[in-house]
Amino acid sequence: MKKRVLSGIRATGRLHVGNYLGAVKGMLELQSDPDYETLYMVADLHTVTTPYKVDELRINRNEVIVDYLAAGLDPEKSIIFRQADVKEHAELAFYFASVVSIARMQHLPTFKDKVKQYPKDSTIALLNYPILMSSDILLYKAGLVPVGIDQEPHLEVAREIARKMNDLYGTDFPEPKRFATKGEYVPSLKGEGKMGKSVEGSYINLTDTVDEVRKKVRSMPTATEAGGEMTGGVKALFAFANLFIPDNMEEYHDEFEAGNLRFSDMKDAVAAAISEELRPLQEKRKELEADRAYLDKVMKEGAERAREIASKTVQEVKEKMGLG
Numbered sequence: 001m002k003k004r005v006l007s008g009i010r011a012t013g014r015l016h017v018g019n020y021l022g023a024v025k026g027m028l029e030l031q032s033d034p035d036y037e038t039l040y041m042v043a044d045l046h047t048v049t050t051p052y053k054v055d056e057l058r059i060n061r062n063e064v065i066v067d068y069l070a071a072g073l074d075p076e077k078s079i080i081f082r083q084a085d086v087k088e089h090a091e092l093a094f095y096f097a098s099v100v101s102i103a104r105m106q107h108l109p110t111f112k113d114k115v116k117q118y119p120k121d122s123t124i125a126l127l128n129y130p131i132l133m134s135s136d137i138l139l140y141k142a143g144l145v146p147v148g149i150d151q152e153p154h155l156e157v158a159r160e161i162a163r164k165m166n167d168l169y170g171t172d173f174p175e176p177k178r179f180a181t182k183g184e185y186v187p188s189l190k191g192e193g194k195m196g197k198s199v200e201g202s203y204i205n206l207t208d209t210v211d212e213v214r215k216k217v218r219s220m221p222t223a224t225e226a227g228g229e230m231t232g233g234v235k236a237l238f239a240f241a242n243l244f245i246p247d248n249m250e251e252y253h254d255e256f257e258a259g260n261l262r263f264s265d266m267k268d269a270v271a272a273a274i275s276e277e278l279r280p281l282q283e284k285r286k287e288l289e290a291d292r293a294y295l296d297k298v299m300k301e302g303a304e305r306a307r308e309i310a311s312k313t314v315q316e317v318k319e320k321m322g323l324g
């Protein structure tokens with residue numbers, strides 16, 4: 001039997017370069033490997049774990065699918081769907097919640113960060129976030145998950161739940177592992193922390209124009225004293241260069257050491273390489289935007305195929321737990 005792969009991205013807006021390099025590139029690589037059966041979803045249920053706007057979610061849960069297809073995810077090769085269209089995700093998460101302690105969830109770094117960000121809106125759904133993510137993966141008994149390094153604590157929870165369920169109820173869940181890409185950690189343009197949707201000015205969207213990309217990269221903070229240590233901004237610029245124009249790295253390092261690196265030239269070269277990579281995605285996106293009927297068909301068929309697998313797992317779990 002083929003090994004299963006599952007991944008997802010929240011429906012919080014257009015995808016950015018961090019999502020693309022950390023997750024989508026891995027999704028693409030596994031999609032074209034005949035040893036794997038790949039399932040890729042929009043994590044729209046996860047979107048409601050923090051404050052959101054109903055009208056925006058309604059749009060974004062479809063826009064992520066457009067981004068997926070534009071990037072090369074292929075419904076002929078992968079099952080592409082929206083999480084909320086498969087009710088078993090929420091159902092299995094409830095059963096899993098019965099084997100996870102509140103303390104374990106409260107101590108997760110991702111939960112603590114979100115509580116700091118939304119002190120008045122830290123809900124039970126937010127506490128439950130990693131359990132729902134475990135349900136996404138284990139519903140399909142996926143053993144491999146292409147995600148960025150920030151998701152590792154959540155995968156650890158999924159492994160714990162798999163072990164616990166298998167011990168207590170005799171299920172056969174695999175312990176899922178992360179599939180890492182070269183861009184598993186894409187830094188913020190601001191030179192501190194990672195690129196993320198919630199930090200304004202930190203990200204480049206996949207839909208950004210050539211001018212927007214150039215402007216954003218030029219704004220990276222790279223002021224340095226000659227011969228000094230690399231600042232966060234310089235490190236970030238080097239990280240982008242390494243991801244998009246790796247062949248130039250030696251030269252940039254030599255020039256930096258010698259104190260004659262021209263950051264403006266380096267930035268423009270990085271920006272041009274990013275835009276070059278994004279161009280085919282943007283062209284494909286335009287075609288897809290004009291064909292809503294095709295998108296609806298992809299989503300409908302994807303959900304049907306996902307449900308077929310998901311309902312079997314839920315039935316099996318219910319029986320083993322004494323609910324079947």
Ligand code: TYM
Nearest residue numbers: 007008009010018019022023043147148184185186194195
């Ligand atoms: P989300 O929506 O925050 O991010 C989606 C994916 O993008 C990756 N990513 C990054 N990778 C490298 N550098 C960055 N700066 C960067 N920013 C984001 C994330 O690691 C992720 O792979 N919990 C998940 C969504 C989810 C999921 C799942 C993933 C729900 N269920 C099941 C896998 C399997 C999340 O919030 O991702």
